[in-house]
Amino acid sequence: MSDPRTTELTNVSTTVLGADEIILNMGPQHPSTHGVLRVKLKLDGERVVDSECIIGYLHRGVEKIAEHRSYQQFAPYVDRMDYVAAVSNGLGYCEAVEKLLGAEAPLRARVVRTILTELQRIASHLLWLGTHALDIGALTPVFYCFREREEILKIFEKYCGARLTTHAFRIGGLQYETYDGFEQDVKRFCDDFTHRIDEYETLLTENRIWVGRTKGVGILSAADAIALGVTGPVLRASGVKWDLRKAMPYAAYDQYKFEIPTRETGDTYDRYVVRMEEMRQSRLICLQAIENIPAGPIMARIGKVLKPPPGEVYHSIEAPKGELGYYIVSDGTTQPYRVRVRPPSFINLQAFDKMARGSLVADVVAIIGTIDIVLGEVDR
Amino acid sequence: MPLDNELVQRLKARFGDAIREATLDRKQAIVTIAAEQLREISRYCRDDEKFDMLVDLTAVDWPKREKRFDVVLILYSFAKNERVRLKAHAGENEPVPSVCEIWPAANWLERECYDMFGIVFEGHPKLTRILMPDEWQGYPLRKDYDILKQDTDWVRENLGIESGQ
Numbered sequence: 107m108s109d110p111r112t113t114e115l116t117n118v119s120t121t122v123l124g125a126d127e128i129i130l131n132m133g134p135q136h137p138s139t140h141g142v143l144r145v146k147l148k149l150d151g152e153r154v155v156d157s158e159c160i161i162g163y164l165h166r167g168v169e170k171i172a173e174h175r176s177y178q179q180f181a182p183y184v185d186r187m188d189y190v191a192a193v194s195n196g197l198g199y200c201e202a203v204e205k206l207l208g209a210e211a212p213l214r215a216r217v218v219r220t221i222l223t224e225l226q227r228i229a230s231h232l233l234w235l236g237t238h239a240l241d242i243g244a245l246t247p248v249f250y251c252f253r254e255r256e257e258i259l260k261i262f263e264k265y266c267g268a269r270l271t272t273h274a275f276r277i278g279g280l281q282y283e284t285y286d287g288f289e290q291d292v293k294r295f296c297d298d299f300t301h302r303i304d305e306y307e308t309l310l311t312e313n314r315i316w317v318g319r320t321k322g323v324g325i326l327s328a329a330d331a332i333a334l335g336v337t338g339p340v341l342r343a344s345g346v347k348w349d350l351r352k353a354m355p356y357a358a359y360d361q362y363k364f365e366i367p368t369r370e371t372g373d374t375y376d377r378y379v380v381r382m383e384e385m386r387q388s389r390l391i392c393l394q395a396i397e398n399i400p401a402g403p404i405m406a407r408i409g410k411v412l413k414p415p416p417g418e419v420y421h422s423i424e425a426p427k428g429e430l431g432y433y434i435v436s437d438g439t440t441q442p443y444r445v446r447v448r449p450p451s452f453i454n455l456q457a458f459d460k461m462a463r464g465s466l467v468a469d470v471v472a473i474i475g476t477i478d479i480v481l482g483e484v485d486r
Numbered sequence: 487m488p489l490d491n492e493l494v495q496r497l498k499a500r501f502g503d504a505i506r507e508a509t510l511d512r513k514q515a516i517v518t519i520a521a522e523q524l525r526e527i528s529r530y531c532r533d534d535e536k537f538d539m540l541v542d543l544t545a546v547d548w549p550k551r552e553k554r555f556d557v558v559l560i561l562y563s564f565a566k567n568e569r570v571r572l573k574a575h576a577g578e579n580e581p582v583p584s585v586c587e588i589w590p591a592a593n594w595l596e597r598e599c600y601d602m603f604g605i606v607f608e609g610h611p612k613l614t615r616i617l618m619p620d621e622w623q624g625y626p627l628r629k630d631y632d633i634l635k636q637d638t639d640w641v642r643e644n645l646g647i648e649s650g651q
Contacts, residue, residue: 162617165617165618167626167633169602169627170627170633332538332539332564333589333591335540335589335591346564353567417511418511419511419514420569431541431542435546444546444547446542446544446558448542448560453591456593485617
């Protein structure tokens with residue numbers, strides 16, 4: 107689409123204006139940087155010629171803490187990394203430790219885990235949609251998004267007592283059985299939600315302002331995305347059909363039918379479309395899963411004191427933001443020797459410079475929003 | 487468990503002694519290589535073996551060993567849907583070749599490694615601290631880095647009392 111602003115601006119060369127490059131500091135206290143991200147922008151007029159992300163404001167030394175806790179004690183800490191998708195973080199960690207132990211959670215536990223993780227994906231994408239639209243100037247969607255997200259958080263609260271940092275899973279399975287009416291709650295939400303997504307789409311998908319602000323903004327090619335290690339919806343919007351739930355299935359994903367949405371251009375609009383479709387697919391997974399939650403135990407027999415045999419393991423899951431991996435080294439004691447988290451937000455944020463170069467300063471806000479970062483995970 | 491698949495055989499045929507060891511741990515392939523050859527082996531893995539994505543780059547500290555650090559690279563191949571882990575040993579003041587030009591993703595990951603372990607990556611475009619403040623002393627993820635010392639020292643120096651921690 108030819109954007110009148112862009113054409114107009116490219117025609118104005120700097121030699122005519124004689125403008126100098128200036129450095130503009132954005133953040134860490136800036137509402138649209140989604141936390142404490144600081145970006146140093148080098149500007150030529152309205153255009154970004156160079157950028158540098160300055161991070162670490164939220165660094166808590168999570169990986170160091172892990173070396174001083176037992177395997178179980180560390181589990182709640184991972185919820186505090188990507189705090190808008192705590193359930194996904196917990197799933198990755200619990201499965202990694204299970205792999206290290208050579209154990210596997212019972213099927214019932216894996217199915218419940220799948221349902222909760224998919225609900226979490228919807229909740230995370232809703233938060234992204236609301237704030238991203240808010241950043242660009244659409245004030246309405248955030249209220250609707252939070253309304254639906256609230257329903258998901260209510261299910262979490264009923265299930266384990268917590269809404270955000272849930273610590274929903276345990277190593278080896280689940281702590282709690284599902285409550286009476288769990289399936290009905292999930293079903294009610296899913297039935298309702300399909301109309302809700304349509305509602306968001308009527309607000310945005312064909313909205314002239316939304317299209318104008320997102321199409322052609324922050325383009326990332328597939329080759330660049332792979333070279334930069336970008337994963338998740340950002341990679342899929344660039345045209346790479348790759349999702350860990352399909353490529354290396356974990357939990358109970360191999361039992362359900364779902365599609366991997368992709369787009370071609372890799373701009374902000376495509377990433378929006380991909381995430382919207384992902385929410386629909388997550389809803390379908392939830393509906394399939396509640397149809398038949400198998401009976402049986404919810405906890406594997408792994409013992410109370412965990413002493414994984416010496417060695418190491420890398421396990422990763424498709425978190426809402428991309429590949430979330432845990433690389434755990436055991437020395438045979440009750441505490442991990444090393445826990446390394448492969449944070450999707452951190453690695454995806456590295457692509458910011460590539461996406462922002464040459465764009466307008468006003469679009470920087472859209473680009474930060476579209477990568478979908480959580481600074482708790484970037485800084486750990 | 488030792489590993490001897492086709493990938494390892496090809497690597498050994500091409501790089502000989504630089505491929506130190508190949509093992510399988512919990513069904514995951516680990517290839518230990520000579521740190522000096524890291525860049526060449528990485529390039530070969532990317533171009534010929536189609537490990538086009540660097541998933542993660544990190545380190546593990548084993549202070550009692552002669553060469554204390556393991557630099558760990560996790561590679562993924564879209565074509566084969568397979569991961570492999572490259573591991574190189576590095577001593578305390580031994581620089582490791584940077585793989586930034588092979589996978590741009592390594593840029594921040596190597597910076598984080600330097601920040602947390604003090605491992606210097608030779609050929610990195612801008613090796614500075616990334617998570618910790620620039621003026622920070624010490625490397626937090628080394629095993630001999632005491633998490634309480636910094637606090638107690640600060641309290642003693644600035645408040646003139648002994649820390650209760």
